[in-house]
Amino acid sequence: MRSDLCGRLGPDDAGRAVTVCGWVDRRREHSEHLAFIDLRDHTGVLQCVVDGARDLRSEYVVSIAGTVRLRPEGTANPALSTGEIELHDCSVEVLSASEPPPFPLDERTDVDETLRLRHRYIDLRKPRMQRNLRARAAVNRAIRRAMDAQGFVEVETPMLIASTPEGARDFVVPSRKEPGSFYALPQSPQIFKQLTMVGGVDRYYQIARCLRDEDLRADRQFEFSQLDVEASFVERDDVLGFVTKAVAEATVEVTGRDPGNFRRITWHDAMERFGSDKPDTRFGMELVELTPIFADTQARVFQAPCVKGICLVGGAEALARSRVDELVAACQRWGAKGLAWMRVVNSPDSIGSALDGGVAKFLSSAEAAAVIGALDARPGDMVFLVADERRLVRHVLGLLRLELGRPPVNDGSFNYLWVVDFPLFEALTAEGDPIPSHHPFTMPHDDDLWKLMSADGPPAGEELLDIRSQAYDLVLNGWELGSGSVRIHRRDVQQRIFEVLGIAPDEAQQRFGFLLDAFRYGAPPHAGFAVGLDRLAALLVGEENIREVIAFPKTQSGADPLTEAPSPIADAHLQELGLRVVPPA
RNA sequence: GGUCCUGUAGAUCAGUCUGGAGUGAUCGCCACCCUGUCAAGGUGGAGGCCGCGGGUUCAAAUCCCGUCAGGACCGCCA
Numbered sequence: 001m002r003s004d005l006c007g008r009l010g011p012d013d014a015g016r017a018v019t020v021c022g023w024v025d026r027r028r029e030h031s032e033h034l035a036f037i038d039l040r041d042h043t044g045v046l047q048c049v050v051d052g053a054r055d056l057r058s059e060y061v062v063s064i065a066g067t068v069r070l071r072p073e074g075t076a077n078p079a080l081s082t083g084e085i086e087l088h089d090c091s092v093e094v095l096s097a098s099e100p101p102p103f104p105l106d107e108r109t110d111v112d113e114t115l116r117l118r119h120r121y122i123d124l125r126k127p128r129m130q131r132n133l134r135a136r137a138a139v140n141r142a143i144r145r146a147m148d149a150q151g152f153v154e155v156e157t158p159m160l161i162a163s164t165p166e167g168a169r170d171f172v173v174p175s176r177k178e179p180g181s182f183y184a185l186p187q188s189p190q191i192f193k194q195l196t197m198v199g200g201v202d203r204y205y206q207i208a209r210c211l212r213d214e215d216l217r218a219d220r221q222f223e224f225s226q227l228d229v230e231a232s233f234v235e236r237d238d239v240l241g242f243v244t245k246a247v248a249e250a251t252v253e254v255t256g257r258d259p260g261n262f263r264r265i266t267w268h269d270a271m272e273r274f275g276s277d278k279p280d281t282r283f284g285m286e287l288v289e290l291t292p293i294f295a296d297t298q299a300r301v302f303q304a305p306c307v308k309g310i311c312l313v314g315g316a317e318a319l320a321r322s323r324v325d326e327l328v329a330a331c332q333r334w335g336a337k338g339l340a341w342m343r344v345v346n347s348p349d350s351i352g353s354a355l356d357g358g359v360a361k362f363l364s365s366a367e368a369a370a371v372i373g374a375l376d377a378r379p380g381d382m383v384f385l386v387a388d389e390r391r392l393v394r395h396v397l398g399l400l401r402l403e404l405g406r407p408p409v410n411d412g413s414f415n416y417l418w419v420v421d422f423p424l425f426e427a428l429t430a431e432g433d434p435i436p437s438h439h440p441f442t443m444p445h446d447d448d449l450w451k452l453m454s455a456d457g458p459p460a461g462e463e464l465l466d467i468r469s470q471a472y473d474l475v476l477n478g479w480e481l482g483s484g485s486v487r488i489h490r491r492d493v494q495q496r497i498f499e500v501l502g503i504a505p506d507e508a509q510q511r512f513g514f515l516l517d518a519f520r521y522g523a524p525p526h527a528g529f530a531v532g533l534d535r536l537a538a539l540l541v542g543e544e545n546i547r548e549v550i551a552f553p554k555t556q557s558g559a560d561p562l563t564e565a566p567s568p569i570a571d572a573h574l575q576e577l578g579l580r581v582v583p584p585a
Numbered sequence: 586g587g588u589c590c591u592g593u594a595g596a597u598c599a600g601u602c603u604g605g606a607g608u609g610a611u612c613g614c615c616a617c618c619c620u621g622u623c624a625a626g627g628u629g630g631a632g633g634c635c636g637c638g639g640g641u642u643c644a645a646a647u648c649c650c651g652u653c654a655g656g657a658c659c660g661c662c663a
Contacts, residue, residue, distance in 0.1 A: 026623075034620040047623070058613085075621055083623085100614060102595065106624075109597050109612085113655055167663040187663085214662040333588065333659065399659085426663090439663045545656095556656065 001063065007044020009068055011084050019065040020046060020087070021095070023125060025105070027053045037092070039064055042130045045080060047071075048087040059098035059105075059122075066090035113547075118561040120552055132549045135254045136537040140207055142253035143227050143533075146246040152205040152229070157192035159185055159209070164511060167439070169213035171222070179578025185211040188530060190439065191515050193230040194487060197526040198518045204230045207533065216556045218545045219479055219535050223554075226482065230528035236470050236486055239527045240418055243474065243482070247531060251414060254540040262416040267468075270419050275308075275398020277422070280478025282415045285310050285405045287397050290385065293370040299362035301340055304387035308397050311375040312404050315382025316343035324358075324382075327400065331386065336396040340385040342368075344377045354379070402478070409477050410542040417475045421445060424452075424469035433502040434464045438471040440497055441515075443486040443527075445470055453493065458500045474531065476539055484529030491519065 002021040009018065022041035029035040035053035038045045039062065048064050056062065066087035077083035102119050103111040105126055116123045123129060144154070163170050163184035170184040186192075188210045196204040208228040216222065229242060244262050251259040263281075270279045273286045287308045294302040312319070319327075324341055331339035342355040342363075353360060353368035360368065377383050384400060386393045424444050425434035436442065444452050445468035452458055452467055459467075470486035488494045494516070498508045509516060534546040547553040554560050574580065 026625095028622050028625050029619085030622065030625080031619050034622085036622055036625085038623070045623095049621085072621070075623090077623055080623075100595070104596060104613070106612095108624080111596070112592085115596085115655095164663095168661085190663090212662060215660085217662090218657075220662070330588095330659095335659095436663060442663095555654085557654080559654095561655095 005043040006039055006041045006046035007081060009046060009082055009085060011070060013068040014070050014085060016068050017065070018068055018087070019063060020048075021063045022061070023098075024056055024058055024060045024062060026058070027056055029053050037062075037064070037090075039087075040125075042134075044082060044127075046082050046085075046087060047077075047080075048090050048092075050090045050092055055094065056092065057098065057100070059101050060094055061096035061098070063093045063095055064090050065093075113555060114561050117553070117555065120562050124551065129548070132537070132541050132543065133551060135541045136533075136549050138253045139250045139533060139537045139540065142250040143207065143246045146249040147205045147227075147229070147242075150203070150242055150245060152203040152231075152242075153201055154206055155196055155201060155204050156206060157186070157189040157208065161186055161192075164191070167212075171211045171213050174577040174579055176577055187212050188226065189228050191512075193228055193528060194441070194515060194526065195518055197230055197232045198521065198523050202232050204228075204528075208530075216554065216558060219532075219538075221534065221546060221550065221553055222558055224546070225533040227531040227533055228528075229484070229530065230526055232524040232526045234525075234527055236420070236472065236527060239484060239486075239529050240472065243484075243529050243531060244416075247416065247474070247481070247536065250536060251540060254537075255414075257414070259414050259416055262418055262474075264418040264420055266421045267419055267423065268421065271394050271398075275394040275396075275401060276478075277419055277473065278475045278478055278480040279398075279417065279419070280402065280406055280415075280475075281417055282407055282411070282413055282477060283405050285312065285401050287394065287401065288374050290371060290374055293367055293374065294387070297367060298364070299359070299367070301338065301359055301362065302385070302387045304389075304393075306390040306393045307385060307387040308393050309371065309375055309383055309385040310397055310401050310404075311377045312382045312384065313378070314380055315404075316345075316380050319382055327384070327403070330403065331396050331400060334396045334399050335392055336386050336388060338386075339396075339400070340387070342371075342383050342385075344372060344379050344381045344383065346379040355383070359385075406478065408544060409479060410539060410544045411477075412542060413477065414539070415477050416481075419473040419475055421468045422471040422473070423465060424448075424467045424471075425464050428461065428465070431502075432461060434500060436497075436501065438469060438483065438485050440501060440503075440512075441485075441487045441494070443470045443488050444468070444493070449493070452496055452500070458496060464500065470527070472529075474529075476536070479535050479539065480532070481535055482529060482531035484527065486525075486527040489519065489523045489525045494519070 002019050004018045004020055006020050006022055020039055022039045025038040025040035025045050027035060027037050033051055035050050037048045037050055037053060037056060039048050048066060064087060067089050068085055069088055070084060071086050101122050103115055107128060160173060160183040163182065168187050173183040173185065175181045175183060189206060189208050193204050206228045208226055209223060210226055211223050213222065227246060231239065248259045267277055270277055275287050287310055290307040290309050294307045297303060328339045341358040342360040343357045345354055345356045348354045351365045353363060353365045354372060355363060355368045371383060375383050386396050423437055424442065426437035427435050429435060448467045473483045474481040534549060537549040538546045541549065543549060552562065
């Protein structure tokens with residue numbers, strides 16, 4: 001039907017008779033006997049000189065046969081990759097007419113999201129979306145190549161599985177054959193990939209679809225894809241190596257650029273210095289420890305278990321008072337009692353303090369000097385302090401740091417960072433039971449295992465929170481790209497974990513029985529990881545929303561304007577499934 | 586569950602703070618003109634439930650309340 005692709009033709013093709021197919025991108029009609037048609041396919045745009053264009057409109061699908069020639073002197077278009085040539089002596093066949101499109105296909109206008117998604121099949125024609133979908137395919141291709149080269153076997157795992165109470169909210173599918181029972185859609189293939197290890201697969205991977213019924217964000221959809229990895233007889237650093245190889249290969253495949261070093265930071269350092277377990281280390285403004293400075297302070301606002309601060313260079317003049325008030329309000333929304341701010345000035349006041357404004361008047365001159373020194377602040381800077389429980393201080397200042405200094409996530413840099421040594425438990429419930437920070441099969445850190453396995457019984461309460469695990473995350477420009485861990489393969493350790501978590505043996509058997517059963521029959525030591533491919537693809541093409549690399553995404557409320565999902569189903573359908581809809585109260 | 590921003594012509598926006606005559610602009614669309622444009626150009630034309638509902642007012646796109654939709658974020662996402 002066609003001999004060539006629009007964007008692949010060049011001066012070397014001059015004189016060739018070709019047939020190209022595509023969409024009418026733009027037409028410039030000069031008279032009854034001269035018009036230019038820009039014909040677009042997925043490779044680019046080609047100018048075709050036609051006799052008349054009265055019966056051609058935007059987005060008509062046409063086939064144009066003609067002869068390639070160099071454009072006449074002085075009419076080349078350097079902005080176009082095919083700008084030196086054109087197709088002439090054209091005969092045009094309309095393959096499919098089109099109504100005027102509901103929105104322009106140019107790259108200049110930001111079209112309303114609902115409109116784009118309702119007509120996604122048109123939106124996808126844009127060069128940007130064509131590039132993104134192809135980049136995403138390139139990511140998958142590179143990953144498959146890298147995993148294959150490292151001896152991994154691609155194994156598919158089921159989509160209809162049993163619901164387990166851990167983790168995110170499940171999407172659920174009613175069973176027809178067993179009314180009242182439900183399948184869950186996988187939040188991840190976690191259990192199955194561990195079972196492949198018991199099954200002797202040795203090295204498993206999958207580009208897996210995962211589903212979680214949690215609120216959507218720029219970097220979160222209900223449905224997403226991850227590179228899921230698990231390997232036997234390996235340690236943490238082996239896994240980091242496998243994943244680094246795959247992600248680096250994908251980066252090169254899409255961007256042609258070396259991703260550089262994948263640096264490492266401990267979870268503890270990430271939290272203390274950046275207030276986040278997914279630190280964006282592309283910029284400074286690190287959180288600085290100020291607690292000792294205020295150990296004996298008279299200033300009541302700083303009489304707290306923890307005081308930290310950040311310094312905004314030039315902030316004293318750059319930030320209007322109204323903006324500062326907004327920041328204070330934001331910090332209060334984030335859970336802080338308040339946000340202390342002060343400007344650094346040139347000439348010290350009567351008590352010798354170079355801090356001014358805000359809470360400056362409550363600080364002694366020694367405290368002021370120490371704060372300035374610790375934050376390395378200069379005149380003209382603004383310093384922000386939060387005093388509270390340590391966790392809260394880190395959290396609030398971490399968010400404030402991002403608010404004040406974060407570059408766009410898609411600024412073209414690739415800052416890969418491994419965060420290692422996550423704590424085994426992230427917090428205690430009101431009843432004092434710990435909550436696993438990864439999942440209950442995560443191996444404790446080698447250096448902390450003795451604490452957990454002590455013959456006197458496990459520690460309790462706050463001491464538990466000091467135990468580190470062999471869990472790790474991969475972060476790119478402040479986005480969590482994925483996480484993984486070394487799994488527990490020792491029965492005694494697993495039993496101790498359940499004991500600490502307050503899960504009785506019979507309950508553990510009920511919830512995770514099939515995995516625990518499997519582990520009775522010879523489980524190899526194993527470890528794994530999962531990489532969010534939507535996020536990776538988005539950042540590699542410079543998008544700040546994963547919708548842009550998903551062919552048919554959902555809106556933030558979880559709807560699909562194209563198919564109108566979710567939608568009610570017929571009563572007969574409900575009846576067959578043994579379901580009845582309860583009207584909202 | 587919560588906070589914030591945005592809904593005006595097919596599209597993108599201005600007008601809203603400070604209520605007042607007929608809601609404008611650009612692009613697109615339709616017709617005609619135009620032989621080297623490339624975001625072609627010219628002339629003319631059509632096109633509006635100012636998201637929806639209620640309230641205040643002599644008078645509401647504009648103020649107030651509610652609601653729906655989209656977006657960003659907090660919570661949530663083992």
